[in-house]
Amino acid sequence: MKQYKDLISTVLEQGSWQDNRTGIRTLSVPGAMMRFDMNDGFPAVTTKKLAFKSVVGELCAFLRASRSAADFRALGCKVWDQNANENQQWLANPHRTGTDDLGPVYGVQWRQWPGYKVLEAAAAAQIADAERNGFRQVAPLVEDGVQKVLMYKAIDQLRECLDTIVNNPSSRRILFHGWNPAVLDQVALPACHLLYQFIPNATTREISLCLYVRSNDIGLGTPFNIAEGAALLHLVARLTGYKPRWFSYFIGDAHIYENHMEMVQEQLKREPLPLPQLIINSRVPSFAETGKYEPEWLEKIEPSDFTLAGYQHHAPLTAPMAV
Numbered sequence: 001m002k003q004y005k006d007l008i009s010t011v012l013e014q015g016s017w018q019d020n021r022t023g024i025r026t027l028s029v030p031g032a033m034m035r036f037d038m039n040d041g042f043p044a045v046t047t048k049k050l051a052f053k054s055v056v057g058e059l060c061a062f063l064r065a066s067r068s069a070a071d072f073r074a075l076g077c078k079v080w081d082q083n084a085n086e087n088q089q090w091l092a093n094p095h096r097t098g099t100d101d102l103g104p105v106y107g108v109q110w111r112q113w114p115g116y117k118v119l120e121a122a123a124a125a126q127i128a129d130a131e132r133n134g135f136r137q138v139a140p141l142v143e144d145g146v147q148k149v150l151m152y153k154a155i156d157q158l159r160e161c162l163d164t165i166v167n168n169p170s171s172r173r174i175l176f177h178g179w180n181p182a183v184l185d186q187v188a189l190p191a192c193h194l195l196y197q198f199i200p201n202a203t204t205r206e207i208s209l210c211l212y213v214r215s216n217d218i219g220l221g222t223p224f225n226i227a228e229g230a231a232l233l234h235l236v237a238r239l240t241g242y243k244p245r246w247f248s249y250f251i252g253d254a255h256i257y258e259n260h261m262e263m264v265q266e267q268l269k270r271e272p273l274p275l276p277q278l279i280i281n282s283r284v285p286s287f288a289e290t291g292k293y294e295p296e297w298l299e300k301i302e303p304s305d306f307t308l309a310g311y312q313h314h315a316p317l318t319a320p321m322a323v
């Protein structure tokens with residue numbers, strides 16, 4: 001994970017101090033990128049200990065469209081507790097349904113993006129086409145004196161990505177989005193990792209992932225988000241019959257919080273260690289071996305189905321999370 005050390009160095013050398021909503025200043029760089037070749041091993045940081053169980057717990061919670069920090073905890077991930085229960089602005093938000101609620105965060109958008117259409121009531125062919133695509137009529141309405149119908153569908157963006165990887169791998173439109181402008185006022189934290197694009201190559205049978213993260217906490221969030229994206233790439237590859245290859249990771253606001261300086265500087269003194277391998281339990285079917293497409297494993301997979309083999313790391317380091 002030389003890439004992670006290089007990112008830290010870039011921000012320390014080129015960053016400028018910035019204020020933000022948390023009250024803890026950051027040293028920030030606008031725009032950064034890292035690329036990982038899965039053939040080199042699984043991109044777990046080695047210059048400190050990665051909380052891998054927590055990473056795969058979070059991933060499973062996202063895959064199940066969870067919106068409660070209690071569900072994340074039940075899967076072994078505690079990192080959402082403070083966002084759910086300690087942020088004053090969120091505690092005062094009328095959309096918060098109670099203790100541990102996060103609102104319709106990541107997984108809800110990945111698996112159940114609320115999709116609406118307003119069509120003219122007279123446009124029978126358009127309404128029928130929408131119904132064939134899974135939309136249903138929810139209410140009549142009048143707009144500018146014209147009779148219309150409101151239609152709704154919860155869009156499973158991730159499932160549609162897998163379907164397209166299997167049925168139309170040359171598509172350059174295989175992506176899912178976490179940034180839903182219609183719900184930004186209803187969530188504990190607007191999505192940070194928000195655009196996932198899969199790029200399968202039907203000739204080499206390799207699949208790659210490009211991920212865009214709008215705002216990234218390099219001390220705590222980045223190692224977590226890299227491992228999570230890479231684990232998702234491995235899972236999608238298994239379920240669609242591909243071999244995971246490139247993982248390109250793009251950051252908008254790349255920042256180090258001022259109370260994380262010691263944690264990152266200590267890592268610059270440490271030599272990166274050889275990367276581990278990610279093992280996904282053989283009970284999770286490989287499409288390449290069975291020839292049977294079983295995307296329901298997106299929901300069925302458990303955190304214990306993911307293990308890191310040969311993970312060597314330096315001593316753990318931690319620091320407070322800005323809420």
Ligand SMILES: Nc1nc(=O)c2c([nH]1)NC[C@@H]1CN(c3ccc(C(=O)N[C@@H](CCC(=O)O)C(=O)O)cc3)CN21
Binds near residue numbers: 080317323
């Ligand atoms: N300020 C901030 N930074 C983040 O990275 C972040 C948020 N907020 N809010 C939501 C999620 C939660 N994520 C987090 C939060 C905390 C850790 C963290 O503290 N990690 C510890 C150990 C965690 C554990 O043992 O479960 C670490 O030392 O890596 C990691 C990712 C990423 N996100």
Ligand SMILES: O=c1ccn([C@H]2C[C@H](O)[C@@H](COP(=O)(O)O)O2)c(=O)[nH]1
Binds near residue numbers: 189192193216217222
């Ligand atoms: O997956 C995540 C979630 C959050 N973060 C970090 C990035 C920022 O430091 C904060 C979010 O604050 P905003 O003011 O909404 O940008 O959390 C992360 O790195 N990874």
